[in-house]
Amino acid sequence: MSEQTEPSGASALREPSEAPQRREVPRDRAFFGHPMGLFTLFNTELWERFSYYGMRAILLFYLTDSVANGGLGLDDTLGAAMVAAYGTGVYLLSVVGGWLADRVIGARRSVLYGGIVIAAGHVALTIPSAGFSYLGIGLVALGTGLLKPNVSSMVGELYGREDPRRDSAFSIFYMGINIGSLAAPLVVGLARSIGGYHAGFAVAAVGMGIALVFFVLGRRLLGGAGDVAPNPLTAADRPAVTRMILVVVLGVLVAVAVAWVVSGGFGPATFVDALSYLALVAPVATLWVMFRSPKVTDHERSRLRAYVPLFVAATLFWMIFEQAASTLAQYAESRTDLEVLGTTLSPELFQSINPALIILLAPVFAWLWVRLDDRPPTAVKFAIGLTFAALSFVFLAGMSAVFADTKSPPWVLGGVYLLQTIGELCLSPVGLAATTLLAPKAFRGQAMALWFLAPAAGNAITAQLVQATEGASDTAYFGGIGLVALVFAGAMFAIAPWVTRHIRAGAESDAEAALQR
Template identity: 40%
Template sequence: MTSAPTGHPRGIYTLFFTEMWERFSYYGMRALLVLYMVAEVRRGGMGLTDEMAAAIYGLYTALVYMTALPGGWVGDRLLGARSAVWWGGIIIACGHVVLGIHSTQSFFIGLVLVAFGSGLLKSNMSALVGQLYPEGGARRDAGFTLFYMGINVGALFGQLMCGWLGEHVGWRWGFSAAAVGMFLGLVQFRLTERHVMHIGLRADHAGQNVQREWRMLQAGLAGVVVLVALGVSGMVQIDVVRFAHSTAWFIAGTAVLYFLWAFFLARLEPAEKKRLVVILVLFLASALFWAGFEQVGSSFSIFAERYTLRKLGGWEVPASWVQALNPLFVIGAAPLVALMWNALDRRGTSPSLTTKMSWALLMLALGFVVAAWAAERALATGPVWPTWLMSVVILHTLGELFLSPVGLSAVTKLAPPRLTGQMMGIWFLGSSLGDILAGILAGGVTGDATAQMPARFLHVALTAGISGIVLLILARWITKLMPGIK
């Protein structure tokens, strides 16, 4: 496979820029989502309560990652990973265009389209990155960290541009800018995909009835269309908050059933079953981490708007820009973290995968201690300096760098080759569960429940801290389940 002067395959840069533009569109729109929903109707918003907006936010972000599991299946079994990325991007672009129409019905239809397109693109994009580094090891970790930088470059500029347009020019302009970003990503992918070589061209159809699988997919999509049509037409009334709780149980149940199927019915070898246990641990750690981390788009975003001093001279910094702090810190810290992993690996002192995950949870816990302190001060004395939220985001970003790119890389190493796309979907399903829990948590610390914010944040800190310590204690035992995997 042809390599660039950096030593990485040339294909990584095709995937880097495609993912960069897709994340520009996703995070750019997400920066506006809760603020648009809680904004008054006279300001062009939807006028929803904080609790309802947080629940919708959680449902949407959860659906993005929940659809990664069937998206991985479609890439594995039907389209091939590369075609799945292409068609996923087209669906995302269409979703952002529909969001820009600016009506209640088009808003929910657009969210569904973006969610399903993202699910199709995300798991297969990560699978392609893993296939570019068949040798595994620290080089693959470095490749995923580079790829993760592409995510955050896109997120940074998407949140800055779409956030400013949405808050200062008009909500529809922010949503439409996200559509332009995805379109540019598609153009870039088509022009440079030759560098990906033979990777991801074919799906694995061996021993399966392909026509039956296509019919299953068509039936599933038809069911989704019917449900969305019933919901947006008002024929079926949905209690969003209760639906969010039900969805959390559904996601957890889906994960349990999938792991049971994979362990007992997928005809895995004993070594593969041991690695499956490690993937289960990663799933649980991921769900807990993202339940806390995703407050940046919901309760932290509302905190930035209502309880943070944002005046800079005569200009008020958009509240949505607090979300841009995370990718900004990632861009600055990711190369340093990648160099650190490589240096430790050369010296033979690299921490285990489980140890890195435990560090992520401990960073999350520390961040929520700071968030609880900031919330207590804001409720007692009024708006606080932005340095409070900046400190929280820095701590959570370090945790993210210990968990997310390393976890992405680890799943591609641990997954049975014929289930790689599906296992990437399971990894993202952990994010999905975390996101829906994040929305539920955010609804319990804003609006009428604002007084509970410090106590709830401390509860999250305690849960994450204990989990991180337990994971650190079990690190050596978990490492023994995956011999040869770093």
């Protein structure tokens, strides 16, 4: 996060308009009508997501499997809560990555250093030791926080604010994410079946190494995107930054202390609860800093007001969607019939359904947004996305009741992932594009980090729900969440005109305002 007040004196922070301008992007239409820099970022994110989703595909099973089978032996409820907390940590640390990119090292270096830390984390996970496993999980979370928000913000830097290719570019970029996500559970799951959990983690380490190679070799195609911190620190900033760091450290200590009191001791559950509290407070604090900053103009504040309900809708969407690695993974393992035509499916396989559907449908949606001239407005797309996510859980609740006395067929989870994928394509790439468009210039990296705090908060809610509803039936659990999300989706449809008006009011040109119809 940035400091709350602007320092005075001759060495005060530069205004956003004084930030250095990047060079012209080379080969502006060489990659399917887009800059070749998109190709570099596409491949970097593809292989980084391969490593991340490969590790995530087997993480729950590793945590909850018996020690005799090579796992850590945690109970199912705590394992699911820890996976959700891990997802919280990954996205919570994106605040750190966004701040460092904005104020210190720029987006490109943040991506590079993050990739190196992720690779080190995956290597640690290859060592058969509980201590190295927890170290590896922590390093992957830290490295992803450095990398994830900034590679996405660099995609936005390749395009002018009025460039109609922006949504299409993020749909293409999103397809790269899902190519990696599709291959990861299949390859890592195969490696796990042959050589155990640590062999699977080794494959994830190789994927991250390939991502680093693409990023380093493709730097010249980025046209300087991400080279310079847009809001660099000066000597006058040191007191404010010191105060900010002290506040953050104090906040972490308070969260741990509260979690300690609530859980009645110090253990894995304390860690889960502390992360949950931080994830729920962090986006509120980040938005508060942005609204109060003198570097944010009135136009930018109008855009921020519009962003708040979009953020809430995204949080609820990711609360549902991110359960693929926790409650849905448990459903695949224990409540799904894995015998198909004499073949036993691995539970990891179901986590490849969503990216496979994304690969098939992302080009269709990219074409659709261009064909519709980017209609409907962003807020309506968010409402549609949340509606489909909510319906996926309502559907799963109904099917779990129908198959209450037996295991459900594989097509049930297939239907869940189909509904979630349609919702994802309406909300996620559109949300990435909207964040780069609505972000205040002085908070570009942090605004992208704020976008990734939505899944952090969603995972935090899941971590609490899993523990609070222990023993509840699948029908009650999934049905309750789905119905609540449907109510919020209806509210999002109702306030969509208000959101659109504020986005238009915050536009920096008539052409930009016209994009919101």
